C-alpha cells in the first residue's frame with residue numbers, strides 16, 4: 463500500500479528540521495496528524511492526540527523540504543533604518559503565518575519588531591497562541607529581541623471616521639455639510655459622491671485608517687525602537703481598494719476643504735458673530751484635513767521603495783496564482799514595490815506516493831509552471847514553503863517555519 467508522504471515516517475525525520483516547542487511541566491500538547499485513507503479517497507484527521515508531558519519540551523514532526531530559492535533575508539535584515547514589510551494575498555493562503563514567522567525571524571536576528579494585523583478578521587492571536595487583542599501593543603513572549611504585536615480594530619477606525627464627518631451623531635451629507643458651514647451647497651455637490659463617502663465609508667477605509675494609526679504610533683518617541691514593521695494585511699480585494707482609496711479621499715476631502723476655505727474667507731465677518739459654531743466647524747475641517755494627510759502618508763508608505771516591500775503570498779493552485787498575478791499587476795500600476803512571491807503549502811517530495819498525493823503534486827507542479835510563464839510573477843524571487851503536518855501556532859513553530867521560508 464502506498465504510504466502518504468504528508469506523514470513522514472520516523473526515519474525520514476531530519477534532526478535539523480525538528481522544532482522544539484517548549485511547554486511547561488505537565489502541560490498538555492495537542493498534535494494533529496493528517497493521514498490518508500485510500501479506500502475512502504479522502505483525507506481524514508487520523509488522530510488528535512493529547513499527550514501529557516513530564517519533560518520540559520517535545521518535538522513536532524515535520525517534513526524536510528529542500529528549499530532551493532533564497533528569500534534574500536540577508537538584505538531584509540541588513541541595516542538599522544526602519545523597514546516595512548507588507549504581506550498580502552488571497553484569503554487563507556498563509557499570510558498571517560508567513561507574516562508572524564517573518565516577525566519572529568527579525569526579532570531573533572536582533573531587530574526590535576512590531577507585527578501588525580490590519581485584516582478585519584484578525585488571526586495574529588491564533589497564530590502566536592497569545593491574546594493580542596485590545597488595539598494596543600502587546601509583547602510577544604519568546605523571541606530574543608523585543609517583538610510586539612498589534613491587532614488594529616477596524617470598527618474603531620470606522621467609528622473615528624464617522625465622528626470626524628458626522629456632527630452630533632447626525633447622519634447624511636446634509637448634516638455634515640451644515641457642520642462644515644456649507645449647508646447651502648449640498649445640492650450642487652452631487653458629483654463629489656459625498657453621500658457614499660460619508661454615509662457608507664468606502665471599502666478599504668478601515669484598512670487605510672488602521673495603517674495610518676500604526677504610523678501615528680510609530681511617530682512617537684516611545685515606539686522609535688522598532689526597526690522592522692511587518693503588516694499582515696487583509697485579503698487581496700481589501701488591498702486593492704486600499705491602494706486606490708487615498709486618491710479618492712484626497713480628491714474628495716481636498717475639494718470640500720477648498721470650498722470651505724473660499725466660503726469662510728468670503729463670509730468671515732459674518733461668521734465671527736457665531737463664535738462657537740465656527741469653532742465646531744473648524745474642528746470638523748481640522749479632522750478631515752488630518753484624515754487627508756494620514757491617507758497621503760499611507761499612500762507614500764506603500765510606494766516608498768527605500769523602506770517598504772510588499773510580499774505576495776500564494777498557494778500552488780490556479781485560482782490563487784491568477785489572483786496573485788492580478789494583485790501584482792495592480793501593485794505595479796500603483797508603483798508599490800514587490801520583489802518576492804511566497805508559494806506556501808507545497809507538498810513535500812516523496813519517494814513513495816499515494817494516489818491522492820501524486821495527483822495533488824502534479825496539480826501543484828502545473829500551478830508552479832504557471833508562475834514561470836506568468837508575465838507578472840515570473841520575474842519575482844520565488845520562495846517555496848512546504849505544507850507541514852501540524853498547524854503552525856506559537857513562537858517555536860513560527861520560528862521553525864520562518865527558518866524554512868526566510869533564508
Ligand SMILES: Nc1ncnc2c1ncn2[C@@H]1O[C@H](COP(=O)(O)OP(=O)(O)OP(=O)(O)O)[C@@H](O)[C@H]1O
Pocket residue numbers: 552553554555556557558559560581583585697806807808847848849850851852853854855
Ligand atoms: N506551510 C503551512 N503548512 C501547514 N499549515 C499551514 C501552512 N501555512 C499556513 N498554514 C495553516 O493554514 C491556515 C491558514 O493560515 P493563515 O491564517 O496564516 O492564512 P491567512 O492567509 O492569513 O488567512 P486569512 O486570509 O483568513 O487571514 C492556518 O491554520 C495555518 O496554520
